[in-house]
Amino acid sequence: MSARALMSVALGAAAVGGLAWLGTVLSPFHLRVGLSIFLSAGMAIGWYILGGFARYYSFGHTVFVGVGAFAAALTLQTWRFDGWVLQVATGVGAAMAASAVLAAVIALPILRLRGHYFTIAMLAVALVCAEAASAFPVFRGSIGLTLPDVAPPSVRPERFFYWMSLGAVTLAVAVAALIARARLGYGLFAIREDEDAAQMLGVPTTRCKVLAFLASGTITGLMGALYALNLGYITTDSVFRGALSLDMIVNSLVGGMGSLFGPLVGAVVMTLLTKVMLGDFLEYHLAITGLIVVAIVFLAPDGLLGLAEKAWRRVRGGNAGGGADPR
Amino acid sequence: MSAPILVAEGITRRFGQLAAVADVSFAVAERTVTSLIGPNGAGKSTIFNLLTGYVPLTGGRIAFRGTRIDGLATHRIARLGVARAFQIARPFRGLSVRDNVKVGALYGRDGPRDVAAATERGLRLAGLEAVAERPAAELTIGQLRRMEVARAIAARPDLLLADEPLAGLNPTESDEVLASLRGLVGEGMTVLLVEHDMPAVMKVSDRVLVLDAGRLIADGRPEDVTRDPRVIEAYLGAEAP
């Protein structure tokens, strides 16, 4: 491992440690804010593994949140274990397995599509799965499913889920960072830039996309399970939500599509903005998010990190006495 | 001359009524520079597309090192050791020059071995070390062309298909690219070249194949081919001495 990689791992570990420690001191309200940030950051990272690395924009990623949530709820209702470790492991394991299976089944046909076609096909996948969850009595999506309270009595539920989701988002970032540094990551970047050229250079584009889709779906499913466990009660409408798909995209976009920090920064900013500052206007949440998308596309196409980078370059370029940017 | 690395037998490609390539057979000897020339529309680029599996054959067969490769997926052919440098450079614009070359190395023949060394070698042979950290979007046309070659050779191919690597280059840049192509042969590679710049072709090639209207009309040493009356008529025409 290079010195730089070691450094980033150390910094990441320190950040996670710091956030975990914060969990012991924060008020219940702030714990809930943190939890929301982690959940949406984790989903955004899950989306980013396909959407950011390979620029295959899924507009139906909520399907994995929904499938993960339902898998967790249904298994935990069927097998009633004692002890939170076993319960969480079962729920999360079932969620990840179900999402991975779904991803594996639809990957080959759907990833043959490019651009708009992939985007809208994912929208259709989400629509169909949501309908199935409502329509088939086994899933009980229209009545709703109750999940057991998995938090141990000795820990406040907010704190418990704060730590759980912190753990999950750490895992998500670690997986994404590993992919980005691995051969697979370079294959995905090549696909993002020019899929035909990538293929002619020997990149097995189909396999790369399928692997990314699997990782992406599984991580999103994991976040879906935690989302459901934290809610305690789910229906089709609460977990198969177009708004969730949108949030994943918007978080990545607001932060910037250039690096893994993008979805993280975006999740922090957007959660604080929509849930905390505009918390009193919850019914306008969708409209606000929609307007932010429009604003970002027009004003900051490279996201907040892109803006920051540009500003930084301008400052530095000014000091050096000349524009560094050849454009 | 050594054993052929690539053999095409009667390869044909029809687009509807039009036969872009009709019953063309040739062999490329190992460790040579073989050039494919012919007027515009003669079928040179189609042959490259057929060899790399980007366009399927409608007739004939292609063997690389004795193995049939027609019908294989593009990336499989690339993995066997056939690399292609595009006529119009297709850089991964958002990646640095080094990462562009690294993709070639990572997915080259035999998978990822000595990726760092292969990347550096590609950069060095193409003379791109100075700009390695720059985004590919910022390169000049000549640099992009060299990056195509670097990306292709980082894949450690046995056979490099170079599609008009000199087009749009100034004489100095042309000479640099030609020298690096000869250098590749020195390192054990085989080069199949499509090029319009006749003096360059004559200078660099061991053997020349001439196409006209989808058919092979001549095949031989450069000096013999230029004297072939059919070639003069079909291709060199009035320009011929």
Add this chain to the structure above:
Amino acid sequence: MLQTIVNGLLYGGTLSVAAVGFSLIFGVMNVINLAHGVFVVGGAYAALALWTGLRLDPILALVPIMAGGFVVGAAYQRFVIGPAVRRGSPVAALLVTFGLSLVVVNGLTIVYSSAVRNVSPAYAFFSVRIGDVTIDAVRAIAFVTALVLIAALALFLRTTVWGRMIRATAQSELAARLCGVDARRVYALTFGVGSAFAAGSGVLIGMIMPFTPAEEVQWTVYAFVVVVLGGVGSPAGAMLGGLLLGLAATLTQTYVGPVYTNVVMFMILLAMLLVRPNGILGSAFRASR
């Protein structure tokens, strides 16, 4: 069986109108309008408002609603989609259409709640029996209206100057521009016409079935399926695709179960995209694979 086929065809007519605008916009501009379903649902709510407010018959309401759809659609293209395409990429345009559709759905939900609505004019309960087949008057009227609308669009594209400009731009923007066509105006016009038809189909849908704001996604996806079935850009293709989809939906509903309708539609979509990405009639599907 006959009854099911008749119902399927009647439904298909409405689907065709709902899709033809999407098809036109996609064919001419290569933009997938994810807000298309919003125009459909918006048309239905506009019909509801005119019906409850002014007792205006939905068929008469088509005229102001389609005119309104045209103006809004053209403005939308001019001030939002066009700049988004120029500044970013087709994906940026896709995101913008998605974002704005959420704004509108949110607005509709706040005004009308997410409850199921419908528009029922006086003749909504009449029906005619021919042999064993019962035809609801309202469905028949919707179907005939749909045929008239599609035929009118086909005539417009074929015979008028503006129609020819639209078709020329679809073939090649550059060539059209070189011949003196103002591509920007053509785009606004196309978007306006497409949106007008979406809003019009919303009126028909409001007459024959209940609707909610959140259904917009479904209508966008249906429009896409119809386009994939029939091919991009032509009214005839949209008609064919719509009728086929209507048949498939009704047959599934009757013989397999209503639960499976969308599943079957989705299977058709995937199968078509993989097997024949140019649609049954075939057309330029540029970016598929």
